[in-house]
Amino acid sequence: MSVELQHAPVGGPPMVPSRHRVVAVTRELADTVTFELEPIDRALDPPEPGQFNMVYAFGQGEVPISVSGDPARGDTVVHTVRSVGATTQALCALGPGEVVGLRGPYGRGWDVERARGRDVVVIGGGIGFAPLRPIIYRILEDRQAYGRVNVLVGARSPETLLYRAELEEWRSRSDLSVEVTVDRAGPDWRGDVGVVTALITRATIDPAGTVAFLCGPEIMMRFAANTLTGRGVSPGDIEVSLERNMKCAVAQCGHCQLGPIFVCREGPVGTWERLQPLLAVRGL
Numbered sequence: 001m002s003v004e005l006q007h008a009p010v011g012g013p014p015m016v017p018s019r020h021r022v023v024a025v026t027r028e029l030a031d032t033v034t035f036e037l038e039p040i041d042r043a044l045d046p047p048e049p050g051q052f053n054m055v056y057a058f059g060q061g062e063v064p065i066s067v068s069g070d071p072a073r074g075d076t077v078v079h080t081v082r083s084v085g086a087t088t089q090a091l092c093a094l095g096p097g098e099v100v101g102l103r104g105p106y107g108r109g110w111d112v113e114r115a116r117g118r119d120v121v122v123i124g125g126g127i128g129f130a131p132l133r134p135i136i137y138r139i140l141e142d143r144q145a146y147g148r149v150n151v152l153v154g155a156r157s158p159e160t161l162l163y164r165a166e167l168e169e170w171r172s173r174s175d176l177s178v179e180v181t182v183d184r185a186g187p188d189w190r191g192d193v194g195v196v197t198a199l200i201t202r203a204t205i206d207p208a209g210t211v212a213f214l215c216g217p218e219i220m221m222r223f224a225a226n227t228l229t230g231r232g233v234s235p236g237d238i239e240v241s242l243e244r245n246m247k248c249a250v251a252q253c254g255h256c257q258l259g260p261i262f263v264c265r266e267g268p269v270g271t272w273e274r275l276q277p278l279l280a281v282r283g284l
Ligand SMILES: Cc1cc2nc3c(=O)[nH]c(=O)nc-3n(C[C@H](O)[C@H](O)[C@H](O)COP(=O)(O)OP(=O)(O)OC[C@H]3O[C@@H](n4cnc5c(N)ncnc54)[C@H](O)[C@@H]3O)c2cc1C
Pocket: 052, 061, 063, 064, 065, 066, 067, 068, 080, 081, 082, 083, 084, 085, 086, 087, 088, 089, 127, 130, 131, 242, 243, 244, 245, 246, 268
C-alpha cells in the first residue's frame, strides 16, 4: 500500500505516527509473524524491554504491540504479532517494503536493572513470551551481572511454541536454564507436558535473591505468581505485564483504566504486590 502522510517533526506530537517500512518478515507460527521495521522519516526513541508501540495498519486500525527485539539494536524496531482480529490480521499480511505507522514507545517496562546481582526467572505463556524476549537479550549482553537465569515457557502445543529455534539455541548455553512445557503434546514431542507452574515448582530458586518477570494469559500469571510467592519470592519482586484495551496510549481516553491506574502509562508492567489487589476486584 502506498501511503502519503504528512509526517510529524522530530519530537512532534505523541499521537502522530511515524511511517516505518517493513524490512524483514519471519513467519513464526501459522498465525504469528515477526516484523523488522525501519523508520522512513523519523526514528522513535529507543524502547526499554516491556514497552510497547501503537502500530497502525493504514486504513484498518491501530493496536498496541510490545517490542520483541533486541533493545541494543537501535536502527530497527521488531514486533511479533498474533492475528486475532481485523487489525492484527492486516499486520500479519504485510510483506517487505510495505509501510505501517508507529508511535511510542509507551508505558513502563520491565525493571531489568533491579535484577542486577540477583537471580532471574522469566515466565512466558503463548504470545506473552514476545514482550519478555528483550529481557533475555538485555541479560545476555551483560551476563555476568546476573545470577542464575531460569527461562520457563508454556505453550498450548508444540506447533504454537514461539521462537522455537532461539529457545533451542539458549537451551544449549551453560549460563541459561530453559524449560518448556506444552498443554497438549504431539507424537514427536519429547519435552514436558502440563502447566508452566509445574516448571516453577521444580526450578532451583533462591527466593530472597530472585526477581521474576511474567507475561501470558492473566490466569496463568495468577497461578505462576502464587506459586512463586508460595516458594517465598516477595510479591514486590514479581513483575507482570497486563493486557488491556488501549486506544490513545497516553492516559487520556480511559479505555485501559484499572481502578486508579491507566495501564498504558503506569503499566503495562507492574509488581504483583501492586496489581494483584486490583485484579482481585471483580468488574475492575
Ligand atoms: C500493552 C500491550 C501489548 C501487546 N503486545 C502484543 C504483542 O506483542 N503481540 C500481539 O500479537 N499482541 C499484543 N497485544 C494484543 C494486541 O494489542 C491485540 O491482539 C490487538 O489489539 C487485537 O486487535 P484486532 O483489531 O486485531 O482484533 P479485535 O478486533 O480487537 O479483536 C478480535 C477478537 O479477538 C479477541 N482478542 C483481542 N485481543 C486478543 C488477544 N490478545 N488474544 C486473544 N484474543 C484477542 C477479541 O476479544 C475479539 O474477539 C498487546 C496488547 C497490549 C495492551
